[in-house]
Amino acid sequence: MGCQSAYAYQAMAQEVQYEPVAQIGGGAYGTVYKARDRESGQFVALKSVRVQTDQDGLPLSTVREVALLKRLEQFDHPNIVKLMDVCASPRTDQETKVTLVFEHVDQDLKTYLEKAPAPGLPAHTIRDLMKQLVNGLEFLHSHRVVHRDLKPENILVTSRGQVKLADFGLARMYSCHMALTPVVVTLWYRSPEVLLQSTYATPVDIWSTGCIFAEMFRRKPLFCGESEADQLGKIFEVIGLPSEEDWPADVTLKRHNFSPQKPLPFPDHVPEICSKGEDLLKKMLSFDPLRRISALNALHHDYMKEED
Structure with a gap:
């Protein structure tokens, strides 16, 4: 049996191990299924992406991403979703289907917030969720992993209130998949440097976390733009128009395209946030x-230290 056909056969055998039982998500990054592991009987989440391959039929960037995810797995962090298996099967000479098998968690933060009875989550619950979210993020950043797509749908919450970050380290894999599919990705949690297409690093995740922090109080997103420029405009309505010195030099969208705005008090937009929470939110939503x-x-x- 040739190398490619042996590889395909092994991938088929792996895929048969997981029996899809329900579709639990979809969108720009492909479909997510809840599935049952036929060997253990436990439920898992299957995420498949189509990735382009090199001349030898290997999806190199994907191999690197998966190696990274597997390396992080050995730490068994309580706020990081577990990657349990990886299946790869060639579809064509130029394309491979990669299926990532994760532990299954019943709900994401978006659903959790929607299910919270009025008037919303208690202050101590928001603080607990934030501690866990930032704890998971600090773990990723300390291992030089930038999530790049943090939003409520990518933050899982177990029935016991345990937060687990999902879909980290997959951004490059997804960008390859996105070249093959029509894509609509939400802008609402994107940092100004990403919207301006400037250079970026770990602070992009802190911006997204700030947006999510505000949403826990509001139970609706803080900035709902319809384009990059509109999203920036919505941001400046709250934090004010940055100074010329703070505006990045290497971007096509210039500061003079936006009307002058003064910052507004955060409690105007995020009612019920305490003064210490407001200070943290300000520090997370710094333009620079x-x-x-x-x-x-x-x-x-x-x-984070405050007791309720």
Whole structure:
């Protein structure tokens, strides 16, 4: 049996091990299925992406991403979703289907917030969720992993209230998949440097976390733009138009395209947030990524230490 056909046969055998029982998500990054592992009987989540391959039929960037995910797995972090298996099967000479098998968690943060009875989550629950979210993020950042797509749908919450970050380290794999599919990705949690197509690093995740923090109080997103420019406009309505010195030099969208705005008090947009929470939110939603608080410093912020 040739190398490629042996590879395909092994992948088919792996895929047969998992029996899909329900579709639990979909969108730009492909479909997510709840499935049952025929060997153990436990439920898992299957995420498949189509990736382009090189001349030898290997999806190299995907191999690197999966190796990274597997390396992080050995730490068994409580706030990181577990990657349990990887199946790959060639579809064509130029394309391979990669299926990632994760532990299954029944709900994401979006669903959790929607299910919360009025008037919303208690202050101590928001603080607990934030501690866990930032703890998971600090773990990723300490291992030089940038999530790049943090949003409520990518944050899982177990029935016991345990937070687990999902879909981290997959951004490059997804960008390859997105070249093959019509894509609509939400802008609402994107940092200004990403919207401006400037250089970026770990602070992009802190911005997204700030947006999610505000949403836990509001139970609706803080910034709902319809395009990159519209999203930036919505952001500046709250944080004010940044100074010329803070505006990145390497971007096509210039500061003069936006009307002058003064910052508004955060409690106007995020009612019920306490003063320490407001201070943390401000530090997370700093326009300048270099001034944005780090995940490690956020963990030690006074808001996290407060008792209800």
